[in-house]
Amino acid sequence: MARLFHVPLSPFCRKVRLSLAEKKIEVELVEEKYWERDPDFLRRNPAGKVPVLRLDGKILAESTAICEYIEETRPEPSLMPKNPDARYEVRRLVGWFDDKFHHEVTSKLLYERVNKKVTGEGYPDSKNVKEGARAIKYHLDYMAWLLDHRRWLAGDTMTLADFAAAAHFSALDYISDVDWNRSQAVKDWYAKIKSRPAFRSILADQVPGFRPPSHYADLDF
Amino acid sequence: MARLFHVPLSPFCRKVRLSLAEKKIEVELVEEKYWERDPDFLRRNPAGKVPVLRLDGKILAESTAICEYIEETRPEPSLMPKNPDARYEVRRLVGWFDDKFHHEVTSKLLYERVNKKVTGEGYPDSKNVKEGARAIKYHLDYMAWLLDHRRWLAGDTMTLADFAAAAHFSALDYISDVDWNRSQAVKDWYAKIKSRPAFRSILADQVPGFRPPSHYADLDF
Numbered sequence: 001m002a003r004l005f006h007v008p009l010s011p012f013c014r015k016v017r018l019s020l021a022e023k024k025i026e027v028e029l030v031e032e033k034y035w036e037r038d039p040d041f042l043r044r045n046p047a048g049k050v051p052v053l054r055l056d057g058k059i060l061a062e063s064t065a066i067c068e069y070i071e072e073t074r075p076e077p078s079l080m081p082k083n084p085d086a087r088y089e090v091r092r093l094v095g096w097f098d099d100k101f102h103h104e105v106t107s108k109l110l111y112e113r114v115n116k117k118v119t120g121e122g123y124p125d126s127k128n129v130k131e132g133a134r135a136i137k138y139h140l141d142y143m144a145w146l147l148d149h150r151r152w153l154a155g156d157t158m159t160l161a162d163f164a165a166a167a168h169f170s171a172l173d174y175i176s177d178v179d180w181n182r183s184q185a186v187k188d189w190y191a192k193i194k195s196r197p198a199f200r201s202i203l204a205d206q207v208p209g210f211r212p213p214s215h216y217a218d219l220d221f
Numbered sequence: 222m223a224r225l226f227h228v229p230l231s232p233f234c235r236k237v238r239l240s241l242a243e244k245k246i247e248v249e250l251v252e253e254k255y256w257e258r259d260p261d262f263l264r265r266n267p268a269g270k271v272p273v274l275r276l277d278g279k280i281l282a283e284s285t286a287i288c289e290y291i292e293e294t295r296p297e298p299s300l301m302p303k304n305p306d307a308r309y310e311v312r313r314l315v316g317w318f319d320d321k322f323h324h325e326v327t328s329k330l331l332y333e334r335v336n337k338k339v340t341g342e343g344y345p346d347s348k349n350v351k352e353g354a355r356a357i358k359y360h361l362d363y364m365a366w367l368l369d370h371r372r373w374l375a376g377d378t379m380t381l382a383d384f385a386a387a388a389h390f391s392a393l394d395y396i397s398d399v400d401w402n403r404s405q406a407v408k409d410w411y412a413k414i415k416s417r418p419a420f421r422s423i424l425a426d427q428v429p430g431f432r433p434p435s436h437y438a439d440l441d442f
Contacts, residue, residue, distance in 0.1 A: 046363060047321050058306070062320075064285075065312035072305040084293040085279070091286035099283075100268050142267060 005032035005041065005052040008205040009114060009174055011106055012063035012098065013051040014167035019067045019160070021198035023074045025055075029201075035119045064094060067160055079160045090154045093161035097168055101139055106168050108132025109177045114210060136172070137182065144183035158193070166193045170202055174212045180221065195219045226253035226262065226273040229426040230335060230395060232327055233284035233319065234272040235388035240288045240381065242419035244295045246276075250422075256340045285315060288381055300381045311375045314382035318389050322360055327389050329353025330398045335431060357393070358403065365404035379414070387414045391423055395433045401442065408442075416440045 002020065004027050006013035020027050032041055034050050045052045045061040053060045056073070060066045071080050081087055109132040112124035143165070146153055154161040169190060172178050180187045193199065203217040215221035223241065225248050227234035241248050253262055255271050266273045266282040274281045277294070281287045292301050302308055330353040333345035364386070367374055375382040390411060393399050401408045414420065424438040436442035 047317060049321070060309060060313070062313045062316035065309050065316055068312055069305055069309040072308065084290055087293065088281060088286050088290040091289055092281070092283045095283035095286055096268060100270070 002027040003030055003054040004028070005030050005034075005044070006050050007031060007034070008207055009110060009171045010050055011102065011110075011164075011167040011171050012049075014170060014202055015063050015098075015160075015163050016051045016053060016066050016070075017201060018163040018167060018198050019070050019079060020053075021201060022077060022079060022163075022196070023070060025070070025074065027053075064098065067094075067163075071160070079158070079163065081155065081157060081159065086155055090159045090161045093154050094164040097161075097164040101165075101168055104135040105132050105139060106172065108135070110171055110175060113175055113177075114207070117209065118207075133177070136177065137179075140179070140182045140186055143189070144185045147183075147185040147189055153189070162189075162193055166190065166199075170194075170199075174205070174207070174216055175210065176213045191219065191221070194221075223248040224251060224275040225249070226251050226255075226265070227271050228252060228255070229428055230331060230392045231271055232323065232331075232385075232388040232392050233270075235391060235423055236284050236319075236381075236384050237272045237274060237287050237291075238422060239384040239388060239419050240291050240300060241274075242422060243298060243300060243384075243417070244291060246291070246295065248274075285319065288315075288384075292381070300379070300384065302376065302378060302380065307376055311380045311382045314375050315385040318382075318385040322386075322389055325356040326353050326360060327393065329356070331392055331396060334396055334398075335428070338430065339428075354398070357398065358400075361400070361403045361407055364410070365406045368404075368406040368410055374410070383410075383414055387411065387420075391415075391420075395426070395428070395437055396431060397434045412440065412442070415442075 002025055004013065004016060004020070006017070006029055008031070017027070032050050032052070034041065034048055037048060041052070042048055044059050047061055049061070051061070051063055051066065053066050060069060067079075071078075080090055108128040112128050112132070116122055116124060143153065150156065152158045152162050153165055169178055180190070194203070223246055225234065225237065225241070227238070227250055229252070238248070253271050253273070255262065255269055258269060262273070263269055265280050268282055270282070272282070272284055272287065274287050281290060301311055329349040333349050333353070337343055337345060364374065371377065373379045373383050374386055390399055401411070415424070
């Protein structure tokens, strides 16, 4: 069976979990305290980061490379369109969320509130939290604009771009940092993706010391 | 003709320039002071970052999405192997350099020494510079280890992984931040990639206020 070394609220791990689940690849989840830099773990991934996936007898790292590999080796159900223009748009948005959104929002809210406590680095920096809370509004508006003329973020079908975005949003939702009232279009999009069977394991996550809001696992939030 | 909005020392722009040049796609380079947030530029790319490429009548952003698009629409000469395992390894290493190396090295050396001055953000933070100088040694050793049993970084052929790495290293070499004596294997690899015609435009770059070392454009450095 596949085995994923992960931490529950990591958006990069969640993106891989969603890809695996959507393609019905069974996986054993192993929590990895990557910040403790266990030598066995560093041997598996010298980058010292999660996710790390054991699949097809190989050890795979870097979430985007992993998702592209899963897509190429298990093309059905497809999370990538066939046309180069449409594929570009999926990858642009995966980059948007995993780089820009991660830098401007996730690292300033989730990492300040949760990761710092879990890894013993101390208390949230309120300046960062304020910046993250301001930036997420701009991103919600951008998503609303995209969803105004598309069924899913990158076009008419659900793709890796939706999983990348949902991975970040679900982790932020766990700590009540998403204002779902800002855009009905984004709320509808999230309700649609949240109700997929692939999302179940993510909605069941529990992080000691952090209790999710009651709407977190509620499909009618 | 294609047009690339870029800044000369940006590793992400250089990666795209190398891909375009290797595939003999002529491009007009336009320097874009993205930090001035010109409204025309933000319309082209709401992410507000370079590179932005006008190609095939489209506006493309996010360097990795751009390189994959170029590869899919101009497959020859190939910068991506055919086999999923080999493609995974290319993408893993592109992620390694554009995420980990960028965070640990490029942002701490190039951005402190050059970007801060150019954008008027002030003086280099010596703590960051010291951390970057320490981290690059570890990365050079990792590359030496890879090159010990491979001709190129991701395998036996030159790929996007080599261009991603060379984009970062060439920008750092411009400010004399690479110790080429640390590994003969890495030096040989860089000499090989530097001598390609695709590299010429990069070796001719000039940034006002920063003069490159004499070895920067020297193929026998």
